[in-house]
Amino acid sequence: MTTKDIGPKNPVEQGVAQAADYVDERSGVKNSGRWLMFRNIPAGTSWFQTLGFTAMALFGMQAITGIILAMYYKPDPNTAFGSIAHITNEVTWGWMVRGMHKWGASAMIVIVFLHMGRVFIWGAYKYPRELTWVTGAMLLMMTMMMGLTGYLLVWDQKAYWATVVAVNIFASAPILGPYIGDILRAGPEFGPDTLSRFYSIHMLLIPGGIATFIGLHLYFIIRLGISEPPWAKRALRVQRDEEDARRKAARNRDAGLKGSVSFPPAVVTDGQEVSR
Amino acid sequence: MKKADKVAYDKDYAASKKNGKPFFPYAIYKDTIIAGLAILAVIVLAITVRAEVGEPVNPATTDFIPRPEWYFYFAFELLKIFANQNALTPVIMATFMVPNILIILLVIWPFIDRGPERRIWKRPFALGTAVLVTTGLCYLTFIGATTPEGVAKGETLPLTGLDAAATTGEALYLANGCSSCHMIKGVGAPGPGPELTNEGAKGWDNAKMVQWLKAPLAPMPSFASLPPEDLDNLATFLNGLGTKYK
Numbered sequence: 001m002t003t004k005d006i007g008p009k010n011p012v013e014q015g016v017a018q019a020a021d022y023v024d025e026r027s028g029v030k031n032s033g034r035w036l037m038f039r040n041i042p043a044g045t046s047w048f049q050t051l052g053f054t055a056m057a058l059f060g061m062q063a064i065t066g067i068i069l070a071m072y073y074k075p076d077p078n079t080a081f082g083s084i085a086h087i088t089n090e091v092t093w094g095w096m097v098r099g100m101h102k103w104g105a106s107a108m109i110v111i112v113f114l115h116m117g118r119v120f121i122w123g124a125y126k127y128p129r130e131l132t133w134v135t136g137a138m139l140l141m142m143t144m145m146m147g148l149t150g151y152l153l154v155w156d157q158k159a160y161w162a163t164v165v166a167v168n169i170f171a172s173a174p175i176l177g178p179y180i181g182d183i184l185r186a187g188p189e190f191g192p193d194t195l196s197r198f199y200s201i202h203m204l205l206i207p208g209g210i211a212t213f214i215g216l217h218l219y220f221i222i223r224l225g226i227s228e229p230p231w232a233k234r235a236l237r238v239q240r241d242e243e244d245a246r247r248k249a250a251r252n253r254d255a256g257l258k259g260s261v262s263f264p265p266a267v268v269t270d271g272q273e274v275s276r
Numbered sequence: 277m278k279k280a281d282k283v284a285y286d287k288d289y290a291a292s293k294k295n296g297k298p299f300f301p302y303a304i305y306k307d308t309i310i311a312g313l314a315i316l317a318v319i320v321l322a323i324t325v326r327a328e329v330g331e332p333v334n335p336a337t338t339d340f341i342p343r344p345e346w347y348f349y350f351a352f353e354l355l356k357i358f359a360n361q362n363a364l365t366p367v368i369m370a371t372f373m374v375p376n377i378l379i380i381l382l383v384i385w386p387f388i389d390r391g392p393e394r395r396i397w398k399r400p401f402a403l404g405t406a407v408l409v410t411t412g413l414c415y416l417t418f419i420g421a422t423t424p425e426g427v428a429k430g431e432t433l434p435l436t437g438l439d440a441a442a443t444t445g446e447a448l449y450l451a452n453g454c455s456s457c458h459m460i461k462g463v464g465a466p467g468p469g470p471e472l473t474n475e476g477a478k479g480w481d482n483a484k485m486v487q488w489l490k491a492p493l494a495p496m497p498s499f500a501s502l503p504p505e506d507l508d509n510l511a512t513f514l515n516g517l518g519t520k521y522k
Contacts, residue, residue, distance in 0.1 A: 036299070037298070037299060037300040037304075038298040038299065038300060039298070039299050040293045040294065040296035040297065040298060040299070041293070041296050041297060041298070041299050041302065041303055042289075042292040042293060042296045043292070043295060043296045043297050044292075045296075045297075045302065045303055045306075047306055047310070049303070049306075050303075050306045050307045050309070050310035050311070051310070053307035053310070053311055054307070054310050054311040054314045056311075057311035057314065057315065058311075058314060058315070058318070061315055061318070077333070081332040081333060084329060085329045088327060088328075088329050089329070095326060095327065096322055096323070098327045099321070099322030099323070099325075099326060099327045100318055100319060100322045102322070102327045103318045103321040103322050103325070104318045105345075106345075106346070106347070107314055107317065107318050107321075109347045111314060117406075117410070120385075120402070120406055121396045121406070122394060122396075123389070123393070123394035123395075123396070123399065123402070124394075125385065125386040125389075126277065126386065126389070126390065126391075126392070126394060127277045127281070127282055127285060127390070127392075128282075128285075128286075129386075130386035130387065133385065133386045134383055134386070137382045137383045137385075138383075140382070141379065144347065144348075147345055147347055147348070148344075148345075148348070151344070151345055154330065155332070155333050156329070156330030156331050156332060156333060157330060157331040157332070157333060157334065158330055158331075158341060158342075158343060159330070159333075160333040160335070161341070161342040161453075161497065162342045162343055162344045164342070164497045165342040165344075165495045165496075165497060166344060166348070166495075168494035168495040168496070168497060169351075169355075169371045169494060169495045171494055172371055172372075172493070172494035172495065173371065173372050174368075174372065190335065225289065225293055226303070228289065228292050230394040230395045230396070231395070
């Protein structure tokens with residue numbers, strides 16, 4: 001035993017320590033947690049690489065405000081509008097929670113697109129991170145679908161008719177379109193079940209999908225490591241190859257100037273020059 | 277990427293990780309600051325620009341302005357671009373071809389751009405695609421945010437030669453929000469629906485027009501909830517546009 005165990009211990013502290021040991025003995029959470037938090041990332045990691053975490057934080061905020069809104073919202077065509085008015089005008093801080101959920105949706109779209117832009121510009125989707133990009137693309141589309149399904153829930157004229165038009169657009173697609181339209185509307189027409197269907201899609205189906213894909217996305221990021229900025233100080237292989245080619249060309253030019261002297265050519269193997 | 281490039285990348289990355297810094301606190305503190313600022317911005321917006329309570333849904337009245345959230349404006353404007361082609365073009369191009377091409381491109385992009393080069397100025401094809409798509413989306417979103425939403429209350433259409441039925445039809449046209457998607461002689465939104473200034477030139481009879489209003493081609497919503505005599509007056513008005521009513 002280590003020296004920490006010498007001396008009397010507060011019974012509460014002792015209990016907590018014992019409970020932590022009990023959990024750790026069975027889960028190994030101490031080691032994996034330590035590895036997760038203190039694993040190395042490239043030293044050049046930039047401020048631009050905070051956008052993914054920010055998108056995830058906003059999703060967390062949307063989940064929390066969404067849970068609070070669901071406590072008051074009624075997904076029924078006769079009472080939905082009234083419950084929105086109730087949340088906005090009567091519930092304590094209700095206007096605030098609704099405002100945060102509404103603006104949080106826009107913020108999430110903006111951040112998700114900026115995050116995608118960063119990954120694209122940096123070429124961070126290249127080997128070995130191709131599948132991280134694919135899971136991210138799925139997350140982008142699910143985020144857009146959240147916006148579409150959430151818009152109807154407010155159940156005012158603008159949202160209603162905009163969603164009628166949007167669902168008509170889905171339904172007009174060839175082959176699968178009519179089926180998708182029927183699935184979204186819960187039938188051939190907008191009816192009493194359409195609202196509760198959108199509610200279920202908005203707060204159960206897509207959030208489940210987003211949570212799953214965030215898990216996959218994080219798994220890939222942790223397994224492969226966060227990418228390095230392309231302008232990192234330590235030159236990448238392609239840059240080293242360029243340097244080598246430049247040096248070789250300069251040397252050949254010099255050799256040419258000397259004229260009569262025959263110069264042994266440099267042999268290039270995998271970016272490393274070996275002169276014979 | 278060739279095998280040698282992969283091996284080289286793995287080696288490079290392992291070296292940079294070895295000389296790196298621990299995730300906690302070096303990445304976490306930046307993440308926390310930016311995420312905190314984003315949430316703060318949302319809270320400030322929620323307080324300053326309050327979420328409003330609109331008009332309750334009434335499926336029987338169609339005096340609506342079908343505007344999506346701002347992040348779908350690009351799709352909405354795409355419909356307008358193809359609005360004045362024949363009836364099927366907007367459906368096929370704007371609602372199917374263009375969005376699906378974008379979605380497929382998005383998902384398979386890492387399998388298109390596979391070279392070892394990561395610096396954007398050395399990837400002209402990727403840079404070009406990014407500039408093209410970003411400019412397109414921003415432009416369409418801007419247009420969607422700035423175009424008028426239809427006619428103002430009390431505004432009338434600059435038409436002459438209207439008889440009794442057509443006057444009723446015109447009133448119905450204005451009251452039912454048709455002008456938030458269609459334009460007649462420069463009045464109304466320039467899409468997503470086609471311009472109707474010369475609608476009468478098609479030579480449809482009222483029965484055909486009423487049938488269309490009840491079950492139009494998507495994305496136009498159905499007007500089957502209107503009373504039969506209203507539909508008939510609306511059809512008289514529409515079928516005379518550009519021929520009787522100029």
